[in-house]
Amino acid sequence: MKTFIFIFLTLFISACEEPKQATVIEQVVEEIRQDAIAEVNGEVILKPELEQMAVNMFGEYQASIMDEASRQKLLESMVSTLALAQVSLNQLSEEQRSIIENKTKRYRENLLVSEYVRANATPEPVTESMIAEYYSKNLSQYGQENVRKYQLITSQQALAVDQRNAFLKLFAEIKSEPSLAAMNRKFITSGFQTTYQSGLTGAGLQAQKLLQVINTQTPGKLSEIHYIDGTPFIVMVDEIIQKKAKPLSQVRNSIRKTLAMSQLREAVKTLSESVRQQASVTIHEQQGN
Numbered sequence: 001m002k003t004f005i006f007i008f009l010t011l012f013i014s015a016c017e018e019p020k021q022a023t024v025i026e027q028v029v030e031e032i033r034q035d036a037i038a039e040v041n042g043e044v045i046l047k048p049e050l051e052q053m054a055v056n057m058f059g060e061y062q063a064s065i066m067d068e069a070s071r072q073k074l075l076e077s078m079v080s081t082l083a084l085a086q087v088s089l090n091q092l093s094e095e096q097r098s099i100i101e102n103k104t105k106r107y108r109e110n111l112l113v114s115e116y117v118r119a120n121a122t123p124e125p126v127t128e129s130m131i132a133e134y135y136s137k138n139l140s141q142y143g144q145e146n147v148r149k150y151q152l153i154t155s156q157q158a159l160a161v162d163q164r165n166a167f168l169k170l171f172a173e174i175k176s177e178p179s180l181a182a183m184n185r186k187f188i189t190s191g192f193q194t195t196y197q198s199g200l201t202g203a204g205l206q207a208q209k210l211l212q213v214i215n216t217q218t219p220g221k222l223s224e225i226h227y228i229d230g231t232p233f234i235v236m237v238d239e240i241i242q243k244k245a246k247p248l249s250q251v252r253n254s255i256r257k258t259l260a261m262s263q264l265r266e267a268v269k270t271l272s273e274s275v276r277q278q279a280s281v282t283i284h285e286q287q288g289n
Helices: 004-034 047-058 060-064 068-091 094-120 128-137 161-174 182-187 208-216 248-278
Strands: 036-040 043-046 143-154 192-201 227-230 231-243
Touching: 036 047, 036 068, 043 047, 043 068, 043 231, 047 060, 047 068, 094 248, 128 192, 128 248, 143 182, 161 182, 161 231, 182 192, 182 231, 208 227
Parallel strands: none
Antiparallel strands: 036 043, 143 192, 143 231, 227 231
C-alpha cells in the first residue's frame, strides 16, 4: 500500500511539473523569437548575431553608431550568406561535410583558446633593459653591416683560348699599374673590350662568384684573374666600411612589439603545459603505423 501511495505521489508531482516545464520552454522560445530578426528556410538570424557581425566587420565604436540603413544592408548580406550556405550544404557529399565540420571544430577550439589565453595568460612585461639587450644582440637587423668598397675590371664577353692567353700575359705586364682604372686603359688600348667600375657590396651585386671573391679578398691587394662562364674579372678591395645600425630610439617600438609577442608565446606555452598536466589524456595507437 505504501508503495502504491509513493508511485501515485510521484506521478502526481510529475503531472504538476509538466505545465511548469512547458511554460519555461515557451518562455525560452518566445525570447528566441523576439531576438529573431530574419529567417531563411526556417533557420533564424538572431539580433545578437547581427550585432556581433557588425563588431567583427567595423569595430565596436563604428558598430555602436551604425544607422538603421547600414544595419539593414548588413542583415541583407547575412541573409544572402546563409542562403548560399544552405544550398552549399545540400550539395555537399558526406565526406565534404565531414571536412567542413572538422574545420569548424578547429575554428571553435581556436576561439575558445584565444578567450582563455586572454583571460589567464600573464606575459612578463617588456622592460627597457630587455629592449637594450635585444638591440645590442641584433644590430644587423637594424642596418649594421660590413660592406666592402671595391674596384673591378671585367671583360664584356667570354674569351677564346688564344684571347685568354694574351689577356693573362698582358695582366702580368701591367699588374703594377697604380690603379685599376689605369690598368683598364691598358687593356682597352691593347684591343680588349673591358670595363672598369667601382662600388660597394650589397648594392645590387648579383653574381655570387664575384661577391665571394670580393668578400675574401684582402683589402689593398690585387686579385688574380677569375672567370665567370669564361668571362675574366679582376678585383681590388679598397677598404672595409662598417655601416652603423639605426639608433635605438628609431627602433625601440618595433623591438618592444617583438619582445611582447615573444613574452606572450612563453606565457601561452606555460599555460598550455599547466592545463595539459591537469587533463586526462589518452592517445590511441593509430592503425597502419
